[in-house]
Amino acid sequence: MTELLSAQQMRDIEKAAMDSGEVTGLELMERAGQGVVDAILAEWPELQKGKRRAVVLCGPGNNGGDGFVIARLLAEREWAVRVHLFGDPAKLPPDAKVNHDRWAADHGVLPMTADDVFAGERPDVFVDAVFGIGLTRPLPEHVARALDVKGMKAWKRAHEIRRVAVDCPSGLDLDRGVVPSDMEPDDPEADPWPRTLNVAELTVTFHTPKLGHYLGLGPGLCRKLAIVDIGVGPFVPERAMVGMHPDSERVRLVAPTFAGTPLRPRMWPMSHIAKSRGMGHKFDHGHVIVFAGGVGRGGAARMAARAALRAGAGLVTVLCPPAAVIENACHLDAVMLRALAKDQALAEVIDERVSGFVVGPGMGVSEWTRKRVIEVLGRRAEGAAHRDPIVVLDADALTSFEGDPQTLFAHTHGRTVLTPHEGEFGRLFPDLSGPARAGMSKIHAVRAAADRAGCIVLVKGPDTVIAAPGGGASVHAAAYGREVPWLATAGAGDVLAGLIAGLGAPHTSSEAYAMTEIAAWLHVEAARRFGPGLIAEDLPEQLPGLFAELSG
């Protein structure tokens, strides 16, 4: 489970499996339904005994077909199962129709209105098999109400009823992680949450997760994800392996797994981190320069610098205006410090061995910041250096190009990494942001941005999306047991910028894209390790312990 598929990619994989002649759609549906039942019993072992009750809501497509299989398999366990159908049985696709007819041969099928669904006896399990990857538009009002968690109050001990979603909670767009609503899309102030709420306790998906399981509202609505192997893997193998050059079509999940198998931390991320291997002089591990703002505004740069040093850069130097030297000197020891006057050229204070830069945090939005960004981007592989320095542009380095992003994009190179939050992203890419993004996924927007900017773009958030020119894209999600709401703290982004530069600066580190993914992952692991109460300064200090655990 390294790849996150779009709905179309999943359909293509299913089609390839069926076209091979080795498996039929009906067999896949049976495996899917069986997989959901197995996942339910594994999640709640107490259900393995006794005659239980289930309500299964079935939709008009193959997701509904899975529902009929689930209903039959639970009834075979002597459960009392009630099925509600949305749609015309005569119009079901062939495999779903077969399973509908098998069920309907000796069981009833009820209509799907909230009144019908919540009027029946209290179930132990409530199964949503209304829509999966085939959702094309907002849920009809009466279906949304039948799926609304609030309706559960009709039953006693509603909180103990296990809600299971087949493929996804119906209404969730599995390409985008949004719940399309008729209220969409023009009002940026509109509440992104739907008026009715379909949230599962367990979501069971097939083969590999889809984009929407990890983007936007997806994790909050799916809550827990189980992946069922339906045997289509051998027909279209995974190819978007974390740590490798990104695939131009398949999006990968930034996580230590490949094809459903955990990767040892020694393999990922540690084998990519230069300092965890071999020997080398401090200069082999790179020299990172971090630009600081004026008096009283150096904290952001200092945190980025400390993160770069802890991440493994051999040397880190903060450059600050002469007036801010005393302030910075009071705070810095292992991190070095040099003064850089406004009119001074960079080459006067640094040499060609510098292999990484962080530009932006705390620098101020100004013409001077713009000039420094362009000067830094002009420093390409020189002298003994075999590749361009990694240049991380964050915060004010991005905002300084608001209204004129083309000037920035004219200077970026392949080892440039832009790390905007959504606000900064909107300043550089207004047509890919805010209301203009309606109908487009974050993946699509960040891919388009990377193409336009000609460099790596990382857009922050609980669902962080990274993209490179040419289509390569990754999602790093602080979700499914890795939630770190306490990472939303001032300065956390500065630390991330420092981590990327510190990891990418050593001469033997992997390519900038792979190191950016690793930085996003380590950032969240550091926050998890510290726990609630975290402030940004704590993040770099977690790295030694984290590296020790990952190397163990």
Ligand SMILES: NC(=O)C1=CN([C@@H]2O[C@H](COP(=O)(O)OP(=O)(O)OC[C@H]3O[C@@H](n4cnc5c(N)ncnc54)[C@H](O)[C@@H]3O)[C@@H](O)[C@H]2O)[C@@H](O)CC1
């Ligand atoms: N194709 C296969 O081989 C397999 C498919 N599987 C299941 O099949 C699902 C996909 O099936 P489908 O492609 O039929 O898609 P869905 O069952 O998700 O829904 C498609 C149907 O819903 C209608 N529809 C979509 N949005 C609607 C809306 N808002 N209001 C009213 N009608 C709406 C469409 O017109 C279409 O008839 C997967 O999510 C998965 O659960 C699994 O059985 C595994 C194997």
Ligand SMILES: Nc1ncnc2c1ncn2[C@@H]1O[C@H](COP(=O)(O)OP(=O)(O)O)[C@@H](O)[C@H]1O
């Ligand atoms: N709820 C959250 N869960 C996980 N990570 C988060 C969450 N909110 C913010 N983050 C992360 O915290 C960092 C915040 O960065 P940024 O918005 O630039 O803040 P600052 O400028 O104060 O450093 C980003 O790396 C972002 O991905």
Ligand SMILES: [K+]
């Ligand atoms: K569903």
